[in-house]
Amino acid sequence: MSFPWAFVACAFPQRIPSRSTLKLEEAFLQFVPERTLEADLTEGMTAVDLGAAPGGWTYQFVKKGIHVIAIDNGPMQKELMSTGLVQHEKADGFKFEPPYTVDWLVCDMVERPMKVAELMAKWLANGWTRRAIFNLKLPMKKRYQEVSLCLQTIEAMLKKAGVGYHYQVKHLYHDREEVTVCIMVR
Numbered sequence: 746m747s748f749p750w751a752f753v754a755c756a757f758p759q760r761i762p763s764r765s766t767l768k769l770e771e772a773f774l775q776f777v778p779e780r781t782l783e784a785d786l787t788e789g790m791t792a793v794d795l796g797a798a799p800g801g802w803t804y805q806f807v808k809k810g811i812h813v814i815a816i817d818n819g820p821m822q823k824e825l826m827s828t829g830l831v832q833h834e835k836a837d838g839f840k841f842e843p844p845y846t847v848d849w850l851v852c853d854m855v856e857r858p859m860k861v862a863e864l865m866a867k868w869l870a871n872g873w874t875r876r877a878i879f880n881l882k883l884p885m886k887k888r889y890q891e892v893s894l895c896l897q898t899i900e901a902m903l904k905k906a907g908v909g910y911h912y913q914v915k916h917l918y919h920d921r922e923e924v925t926v927c928i929m930v931r
């Protein structure tokens with residue numbers, strides 16, 4: 746006799762795709778208040794993960810029953826793909842446009858912070874998503890100035906688009922030379 750839960754247990758990946766998964770797990774704990782968890786992170790929602798391979802961040806959504814479009818030229822973990830919750834697109838994260846509005850955008854692409862900031866602002870300004878979590882990778886010396894410039898750019902782009910939002914920025918325990926930003930449209 747087989748039980749539905751037995752099937753789910755087999756289908757869900759037994760091992761994490763990468764240690765990066767800890768960063769998004771920590772970001773959710775830091776940035777999404779417990780009282781809004783039900784509204785903000787719930788089964789049936791949709792997400793886009795830019796720079797997704799091998800799937801550590803995607804894993805955090807799949808764990809919650811959230812569908813993910815994973816963008817990366819690299820391979821995704823096989824077990825994660827076999828959950829049926831992940832659509833892998835081998836595309837450039839800077840050119841990809843979502844086929845529908847998604848609940849979440851996350852981005853862990855290794856790129857210049859300003860390029861990532863502008864991309865995040867474009868998604869939010871276009872209404873392609875209402876929530877974004879992303880890393881600004883900071884290998885340079887003037888990190889504070891760089892982060893300030895990125896935030897000013899996002900502010901200018903969203904103001905121009907008439908989008909109200911609130912943001913949080915933190916150097917998380919699992920972050921190295923980077924900070925994690927969470928933006929939610931009001």
Ligand SMILES: C[S@@+](CC[C@H](N)C(=O)[O-])C[C@H]1O[C@@H](n2cnc3c(N)ncnc32)[C@H](O)[C@@H]1O
Nearest residue numbers: 763765796798799800801802817837838853854
């Ligand atoms: C730090 S890794 C992501 C790790 C992933 N978040 C995880 O938890 O497993 C960065 C990824 O970004 C991808 N990447 C870099 N530039 C990209 C681009 N322009 N478009 C799509 N993916 C890109 C790389 O192929 C790489 O897999």
